[in-house]
Amino acid sequence: MDKLLIVLAVLGPSQHGKSSFINFLSGLYSLPVGTDDGLSTTLEVQEVNATDPFRLFPEGAGLRFLDVPGYGDSDLRLMDEQISESFKYRLVGMESRKLNALFVFQSIAESSLSLRNTFSHAQGMFGPAVLQSTIVILTKSDFVVPHVLTKRMKNVDETCRPMNIPYITWVNNSTESIIEDSQLNKQLAELKAALAKVKLFEIDEMEGYEAEVKQLAMEMRLNDTSNLIHQDVNVTYDEIITYNETEPYELTVIKPKFTDAEIQQEAKRLQSLQENKEPVPVNKQITETVVDYISNTTTECRVRWDFLWIIPYWWKTECFQVPKYEPVNKQITKTVQVLEYRERPLENFVNLLKKEVVSGVEMKERLVEKSEKQTKVKTETSEIYKRDWTHYRSQAAERLAREQWKQV
Numbered sequence: 001m002d003k004l005l006i007v008l009a010v011l012g013p014s015q016h017g018k019s020s021f022i023n024f025l026s027g028l029y030s031l032p033v034g035t036d037d038g039l040s041t042t043l044e045v046q047e048v049n050a051t052d053p054f055r056l057f058p059e060g061a062g063l064r065f066l067d068v069p070g071y072g073d074s075d076l077r078l079m080d081e082q083i084s085e086s087f088k089y090r091l092v093g094m095e096s097r098k099l100n101a102l103f104v105f106q107s108i109a110e111s112s113l114s115l116r117n118t119f120s121h122a123q124g125m126f127g128p129a130v131l132q133s134t135i136v137i138l139t140k141s142d143f144v145v146p147h148v149l150t151k152r153m154k155n156v157d158e159t160c161r162p163m164n165i166p167y168i169t170w171v172n173n174s175t176e177s178i179i180e181d182s183q184l185n186k187q188l189a190e191l192k193a194a195l196a197k198v199k200l201f202e203i204d205e206m207e208g209y210e211a212e213v214k215q216l217a218m219e220m221r222l223n224d225t226s227n228l229i230h231q232d233v234n235v236t237y238d239e240i241i242t243y244n245e246t247e248p249y250e251l252t253v254i255k256p257k258f259t260d261a262e263i264q265q266e267a268k269r270l271q272s273l274q275e276n277k278e279p280v281p282v283n284k285q286i287t288e289t290v291v292d293y294i295s296n297t298t299t300e301c302r303v304r305w306d307f308l309w310i311i312p313y314w315w316k317t318e319c320f321q322v323p324k325y326e327p328v329n330k331q332i333t334k335t336v337q338v339l340e341y342r343e344r345p346l347e348n349f350v351n352l353l354k355k356e357v358v359s360g361v362e363m364k365e366r367l368v369e370k371s372e373k374q375t376k377v378k379t380e381t382s383e384i385y386k387r388d389w390t391h392y393r394s395q396a397a398e399r400l401a402r403e404q405w406k407q408v
């Protein structure tokens with residue numbers, strides 16, 4: 001790939017002589033051309049590689065022509081957008097990533113000019129910079145009577161001059177028109193002069209332009225109030241409720257259903273049995289003392305053991321209560337039954353009681369962390385864009401083009 005590669009592309013409406021032009025300049029006549037039936041011939045981007053038979057470029061240069069399908073396809077097989085896209089991607093995909101010149105075609109035999117339209121297609125694809133690489137080729141002047149030609153050329157001039165776009169008339173070899181050598185040489189000289197005026201277009205310039213268009217298109221989308229719809233949506237979500245649970249308690253010893261005398265008698269009995277080291281028979285009535293253990297709330301468990309010890313056998317009405325501590329979310333009721341007294345009845349009982357209290361304290365300390373998941377639905381209003389930025393892309397490209405045209 002030491003050889004200088006010159007990339008040339010043609011753009012313009014169908015039937016304006018693009019393929020004929022490439023056939024001539026390449027000397028290869030490899031492309032089919034229209035047969036006057038008014039149908040578009042070129043349906044995809046065609047590449048023609050040639051060796052510059054007319055020496056338009058430095059010696060040894062290789063030419064690569066890209067023949068692009070004409071805009072306004074006669075059979076509506078290709079939309080203009082599709083044409084632009086396939087051309088753009090062909091160029092982007094090329095190793096050389098450049099365009100030495102873009103030939104925009106206009107048959108001057110046409111009563112209405114589509115030049116601006118083609119320019120805007122080119123700009124839409126590559127950005128305004130591509131117009132600095134553009135040469136207008138006006139074909140089919142052999143069909144036009146001189147005074148009409150003059151008028152149309154004036155029109156072309158008014159379009160191209162402000163943008164500094166060179167234009168030349170060019171008659172293609174065709175069945176209707178056989179070009180004489182003198183005219184041929186004149187055309188080639190004009191073409192060469194026009195080529196000298198245009199700048200090389202680097203495909204990478206396009207990427208900056210794309211970013212600019214995208215930026216503007218996104219702004220346009222944002223500012224388009226009709227694009228924004230408010231919508232109520234139901235959002236399903238899980239609400240996690242975490243809570244701690246403590247199991248506080250309150251300890252109460254309920255009065256046994258016995259009189260002082262009975263208790264004292266029983267106490268004496270037990271005491272004497274103890275002193276005699278005799279086993280303590282179970283006295284169901286008294287020894288089966290019900291201790292209601294109402295778990296409620298507490299922090300400090302200052303159970304009055306001393307009191308119990310001081311009044312060992314006739315503990316009766318006393319209840320000991322531990323101060324309330326935390327809000328109660330649970331109430332545990334436990335019944336402790338003192339089933340039997342053996343040797344050291346009260347000690348047994350107290351131990352039993354103590355054990356309960358201790359386990360109560362443990363319960364208090366056992367902080368249960370729980371979490372619950374609750375699925376809920378709420379309604380939210382959200383803003384939704386109906387169309388994304390690509391919808392605004394062409395508008396953005398157009399606006400950028402207009403700004404550019406204003407500048408020149």
Ligand SMILES: Nc1nc2c(ncn2[C@@H]2O[C@H](COP(=O)(O)OP(=O)(O)O)[C@@H](O)[C@H]2O)c(=O)[nH]1
Nearest residue numbers: 014015016017018019020033034140171172174
């Ligand atoms: N008289 C005349 N006919 C031309 C000229 N250029 C192209 N044609 C004819 O116009 C028709 C369309 O040409 P073609 O190169 O296929 O156009 P394309 O669709 O732009 O590629 C063909 O019949 C050509 O012979 C020209 O400058 N003068």
Ligand SMILES: [Mg+2]
Nearest residue numbers: 018019041042
């Ligand atoms: Mg063609």
